[in-house]
Amino acid sequence: MVVVRLVNVTKVFRTGVVGVKDINLTVNHKEFMALLGPSGSGKSTTLYLIAGIYRPSSGKIFFDDRDVTNVPPKDRNIGLVFQNWALYPHMRVYDNIAFPLRIKRLPENEIRKKVLETARMLRIEKLLNRYPWQLSGGQQQRVAIARALVKEPDVLLLDEPLSNLDAQLRISVRAELKRLQKKLGITTIYVTHDQAEALAMADRIAVINNGRIIQIGAPEQVYTKPATVFVGGFLGNPPMNFVEGEIIEDKGKLYIVIAGQKIISPTHYEPIVRRRGLRKVIVGFRPEDTMILPECRDRNECVKGMVYAVEPMGREYIVVADLGGELVKAIVPRTLVLTDDQEICLCPSLAKIVLFDPKTEKSLESLAAEKD
Template identity: 50%
Template sequence: MVEVRLENLKKYFDRGRVKAVDGVNLTIKDGEFLVLLGPSGCGKTTTLRMISGLETPTEGKIYFGDRDVTYLPPKDRNISMVFQSYAVWPHMKVYDNIAFPLKVKKYPKNEIDERVKWAAELLQIEDLLDRYPAQLSGGQRQRVAVARAIVVEPNVLLMDEPLSNLDAKLRVAMRAEIKKLQTKLKVTTVYVTHDQVEAMTMGDRIAVMNKGHLLQVGPPTEVYLKPNSLFVATFIGAPEMNIVDATVVENDGLFLEGNGFRIRLPDDFRELLEGYIEKDVLVGIRPEHMTVKGVSTLEHVTRTAEIEGLVDFVEALGTDTIVHAKVGENIIKIKIPGHVPLPIGENIKIEIDLDNIHIFDRDTEKAII
């Protein structure tokens, strides 16, 4: 296995007018499962392709350990890739699909047989080796693609949205299988996705990208609870974080005042917001960090604030209820465990967890708190 290091990595197209990747610095630890997360066009797949050698950087360096691989072809990097499309050869049986990269590298026949059976057993497709891809389900074909990728025991495994063509139930199952497989093999893995649920459940760390820039890197819980920008805050989380306009006001205490609400802040917020008194900010609150008073409680929460709202719409999801509440001119979503039959138009009191409130600079959209 190997550590992968990207230093000021850039990739420009159309004579520099399109900056697909613009100065990415990132270290992927030896044996780590790192997820590159972001919307379409953010540069994550281009970054993956540069790591693989399928794209040549405009600027910057790529290291595998101490080895500079920036301009090496893919065959000299000991990497394997799994793509969004299954990319299995329809005219070859499963055994031959998995064995293909070993045959290209001229492995001995007995070693090829051992490795194919080892990979097939790991992916639980040992009973499918004599079938053609057309005789397999989508999930089975993706397992074949993964088996073919790991059979050469690569230093780095690269995966580009490998589950996006599967149905929802199968995606959940395959997420668990891929993560367990990576943990067992301890292969350095870079996994590209736009699905924040995949990122949260699979990654040891998440690297969030947007418009060619790397915005934040950290463990899933850290990125979720302490986003460093408005983009990261709203991209991760379902339902997404509520964002409202407010003004920081000091009047016998520190307050956030907005359309239809006034929130008193604890004294320890004062130092962090010292430069923002009488200034407009953006306030973020995740739906699960609020509740409807008298209906549910915020467990293990010591500091709360209370605002009033009007029930505008209710989504009954079975395990949870999403309450859409009108607060002034704002619509705020509140996530409550269980089934909560609140009537439309009812006045409610909304309790907010102040230890999980987020405040962003209105101009830079960087996190203040």
């Protein structure tokens, strides 16, 4: 049982650069946690803090109830996999995997047993006599994971381990890694800038930006209920659409005016909009939750727009529409025939719309949660 807990962790580098600020994060036993963020957001810094390679400037790190804040990396029993895999180029695969055990001075026959066992698990037992430069990227990556797993770590830390692989391989390794993690049941923290990777593999995702954790939640939750405009824009391909809207009241009902057109405000947002007396909002809606109709007639959740471009993606089309000067995207079935500059009707699914406060860029739900 290992639960990794970061409490108010801040890291300021000697140069004065703030790596991460006030990080609070709990990774449960056997959990696969993804740290997701753009480059320079502090996600790798967080990982290195957990590994003990960096010492926090303030705050504490716990493995279960044990305070490891000042414990050196070697005494934390962690396995670490790097983006470039960091295999020792002068050692054969066998010796690479055996290295952590040799440092621990285990007897050679026990080392042999463990190396073979781990190699078999990762299906690299035929490569043990090769040097790293004789392996493909995917094989090197397996060796790196084997080296991290061979010492049976309490926590597995992965720093963008798939980003040096080509796109095809990345997708196949993704599923394999996820299965392996579930099978071994090791608490795993996985750093990535690839939102698809995080969504596909993680039990929970912590979205990091500018050294702060913005949202922690299950993939589904982070995807459908982004806490900020940033999260909505970072997850999804294509990402969430954002348009400015103005709140008006008409005969006791709330409406949002987008590009001069009125749509009905989602009912679940009514109480908070009224309570805060918001006049302006940012309306977020996902391309796949947006329907396109040839004309609007009298539907009160739709707005008129113009076809700007159509991108055929094979399985579906992405329609880029001009909505009063702003471009938004919608995913439509291939059966829909559209031409450029054609007038169309865009209908975001009301239930799935997310409203954000334009000042803080936070979603109204998360603002409401903050108050309570």
